[in-house]
Structure formats: structure tokens, C-alpha cells
Amino acid sequence: MRRLAGLLFILASAAFSLAALSLGPAPNSRLLPRPQIASEQNLAVVVNLSNPVENLSMPELRRIFLGERSHWPNGRRITLVMMEPGQPERAVVLRDICQMNETDFNNHFLHGVFTGEVLVSPKTLATPVGVRKFVFNVPGAIGYLRVSDLDPTVKAVRIDERGPEDKGYRLHVPPRTAK
């Protein structure tokens, strides 16, 4: 009976992994910048105004978003803010920065917190306004917003020396669909 249950678990895990892989392209293909479609907006990575960081490289950003880096250079604790699953902004971050799908991302943090490699799991907020407010209130927070959602209460950091308004910026998000 135990053997049967173990077999079923292995089969289910394999099926789940196959399904997850089939949702997106191969990891290697995501390393190259994806050309921007005309209707797309850029997605800015934002931090608190008091944060001295101005520029982050894509690998640094990946480490931060995967919880592998816990503090900013000024000693402040890094708090990651994510939007709820299903939001296009979150999908872009998972795809272009974390290079993971939703499941891998969740598993990564479950595993990290369990092993103690990750100190704090990401905060999840429902709206861009919530993200903006959170980043405004928490000095060590980092999140992401469409360029159209930016305002002076938060600061957009450059990625690989390119700001959200610059040509060649790597993070693009499809337009919002009217509900």
C-alpha cells in the first residue's frame, strides 16, 4: 500500500512538472531580451525613496526577487512585494527576472523558508496602488509597477544602466485588458 502511494506521488510529480514546463519556453531562451511589442508598456522596478540604490543588474535583481539577497547596501532589510498570481506584471517578473513559473517560484520560497535560506517570503498585494503604498511605507521594500502607475512617492531603479523610459529596457508588460 505504501509502495503504491509512493508510486502515485512520483507519477503525479512528473505529470505536474511536465505540465509546468509546457506553460513557458525553455529557461535558456529567456536569457535574451525579448523584443518589445508596440502596445506593451515597460515595467519599472521600484524602491523606497530613501533607498540609495539607483541601478541593479539583472542577476542582482534575480537574486533579490528570489530572496537570495536579504539586505541593501545601507543595511536595510529587503522586503519583496509581489502582485497577486494571475496579474500580467507578476507573470513578467517571474518570466523575465526569476525565470521561473508560478509553481517553481512558490516552491522556491517554500523550500527557502523551510531551510532558512530565505528569511522573509514576498508580500502579496492586490493592486498597483497597494504596491506603491507599500514601497512608500517600507524603506527596504522593492516591487514593480507599470510606468503609467509610477508617481513621485516611489523611485524606479535602472536595470543594467537602463531606466524604464530608455530604449533597450528589458521588462515589458502587455496592456491591461478591460474587465
Added chain:
Amino acid sequence: MNGQNKRARRRTLAGPAAPLDRVLALASPYNSSLLLLIVFLIVIAIGRFVIRDLHTTNVEAQKMYAGSVLGLHRIGELQYQAQETRRSTFYALTTSNSNLQLEYADQSREADHRVNEGISEYLLQARMPNEIEVGKRLQRDWSEYLSVRNEVLASILEGITNEAVTLDLKGGAPAFERVRQDLEEIKRLYDEQASQQLANVAATSRRSIFRLIGVLGITLALASASVWAIQRSKMLGAIQLAKLQMEFVASVSHELRTPLAVISSAADNIADGLVGGKDQLKRYGSAIQNQCRQITELVNQILLFASTKDRKYRYTLRPLQVSQIIDSVLDSTAELVQEIGFVIERRIESGLPCVMGDLSALSQCLQNLIVNAVKYSGESRWIGIRAFVHDSEERSSKEIRITVQDRGMGIDRLEMPHIFEPFYRGAAVTAAQIHGTGLGLSLAKSIAEAMGGTLSVVSELAVGSIFTLHLPIVEKQESEMASVTSKPDPSIRK
């Protein structure tokens, strides 16, 4: 009260009178409205203090409301918003929902924003050094609390509640306590100011009440004094009028008694058969005739005066040659002048323009002046009559001046203002037993004014007097029109 009585009362100054009565006599020519106006002005002058006090009270009350009552309200609001800032921060601790935590964070920030605004407003309005000091201290303490509150909020949002609680206990609670004490201090200052201003308002109100009572009292006293003064003034006027009337009756009786005595004596002599011969009888008849004429003239003058004062008399105005007027006067007075051996020097400029007037009235006017000159000339027995054109002092045009000059006793400077008053007779004249009614000059003046002219006098004691009749010149067209029609125009009847 007519002008006659008023002027008569003014003359009481000459006689012995109480100082108060003299003052009343001075005020008596003016009607009671003037007295009431003075009272009214005094009351207004004092009332201004009351109005000023009321205004001050009002301003003090407004200042108290704006400075203290509103201030206390603002401090109450500040205390509430400060508590709200802290309370909302704590509410964020009670949930793990990040969206809800953000709502509480927003509420806390809104409240702290209102506190900052309130502190700034307080500092703007603070004037006293202690107010400014405590305001700045509050600003500093609030800023310190907010920096701790921000850290607490950040910890709560990060999900590290233990750290948030620790931060608040270590830094937030003491900082907030300092803020609370600062607010209490400001409240105490407002309380002190309110008490001080309340005391000021009370003091001003008390002063206003005292002054109001004072004004009412003074008004009552002045009104009573005014009523008394008016009554007293009326009484003095009535007494003086009665006295003048008696004097007038005595004077007229005296004037009548002399001719009556002559008539009576002549009549007795004729009746007793003492008058013999036609010539003697003729002389007696002439004497009786003269005396009768004098009595008639006296009675006429009194009646004329009465009619002019009642404004019943009507003059028929028409252009007159000056020489015509003077000739008429000299004719009527010729007998009198010749009888007592007077010389009349007559100088009339040639080609004088016409004057508008009533011949009979103007003759009467000049006759009165000549009779006076005869009466008061003394031994000089000379009268000068001149007529000439002169620039008018009152009007821009020219005027005719007719002067009657004598070299008699003259008029005292002190009596000059009164000589045209009816019934007035100078002390020297009375002492010299020169008979008269005191109506001649008054009548002459009335006539001159009715003709649109004036009567003036220049006199010096023991040198003589010059009475001048000023008459306006008739416009040329008017003069020509008047000469064409012999019928008097009703429109120029006065």
C-alpha cells in the same frame, strides 16, 4: 416768540440781573431747538465713550473667541488627530493582511498630516515668546515621534510585529508622551489667555455700564436744566415785554399829553372868552391844528409800525427819481424845520438813476431821519442831505445812497447795536428828556429793507451822526417800461 420780544429781552443786559439770568438772556434770542441741539451734542460726545466701550468689548470678545475658544478647539482637534495617528498605527498591528495594513498606514499618515498642519497654523498665529517656544518644541517632538512611527509602520508592513512593538515601546511611546505634554502646555496657555481676555471683557463691560448710567444721568440732568432754562427764559421774556409795553405806553402817553395840554389850554382860553380878536383866534386855531397834526402823526407812526410788524402793509413799488423823494420829504418837514430855525444843506448829484420804491414809504423813512436829526442836533441847527451813486458793498452793482447828517450829540458806541430795535431809547436821550417813542429808526429800517435796501449809521459822540439809506438802482429797461405805463404793475407789489 417774535423778534421784538427777543430783542427786548436782550436789553435786560443793561439793567441789574443775576449772572444766570444774563446767560439766559444771551441764549433767549435763539429758540429752544438750539438748546436741545447743544444738549444732544453733549450727549453724543459722552455717548461716544459708551459706543467706544461697546466696540472694545465686542473686539475683546471676538479676540477671545478667535484667540482662545477657537484655539482650544484647534488644540482639541490636534490632540484627537495625534491620537488617531498612533491608533491607526496600532490597528495595522492587528492584522496580517498587507492590503488592510496599508489602509491603516494611510489613515495614520493622513492624521499626522493634519497634526503637522495644525502645528504650523499654531506657530503662524503664536505671538508671545512662550507660545512660540512651546510650538517649536511640539513641532520637534512630533517630528521625532513620526520618525519612530514610520519605522514601526515599516516593521508592521514587513510582517515583523515583534520588532514593531519593541520600536514603539522604546521610542514611540516616550516621544508621543512628550507630544501629549506639549499639547497640554499649549492648552494651558490658551486657558490662561482665555481667562485674561474674559477678565478684560468683564472689565470693559462694567465700564460700559457705568458710562451708560453716567450718560443717562447727564442726559436727564441736562434735559431738566434745559426745560428749566427754557421756562425761565420765557418768563424773563414775558416780564421784560410787559415792562417794555409799560414804558411804551408811558412814552406815548407823554407824547400825547403835551399836544393835548396845548389843545386843552387853548380850548379853555377860548371858552373862557380870554381870546379876543380875529387874529388871536386864528393863532389859537393854528396852534390847535398843529398839535392835532402832531397827535395824528404819532398815532399814524404807531399804526404804521404795527402794520409793518404784522407784515400786513403793502407797498406800491415804482421807479422814482431821487430828487422827487427828497423834495417830498423836505416839503413835509419844511414847516417843522423853519419853525425851529434849522438850515438844511441839500446836495444831490445830477443825473442820478431812478430807484425802485414806494414814494410815501421812502418819504416816511427819510422824514423819520430828518425829525431825529432835528431832535438830536442840539445847538448846531444844521442838517445835511446828500444823494449820490456809490458801489454797493453787498452787491456787485452800484447803488443810490441818501445820507442825513447832523452835528448833534451823536450816539454812544455801546448803544449802536440797539438803536434800530423797536422801543429802544438811549440812556443819554432819556436823561436829556428828549421825547420819542423809540419807533422812528426801527420803522425807517423796516421801510429801507422793504424797498430792497438797507439803513446804516456812522456816529461819534458830540460830533454828530450820518444815517445812510442804501437803495438799489433800477435797471434801465425797467425804468423805461415804468415810465411808459403810469399804472403800477401788480407783480412788483410787495
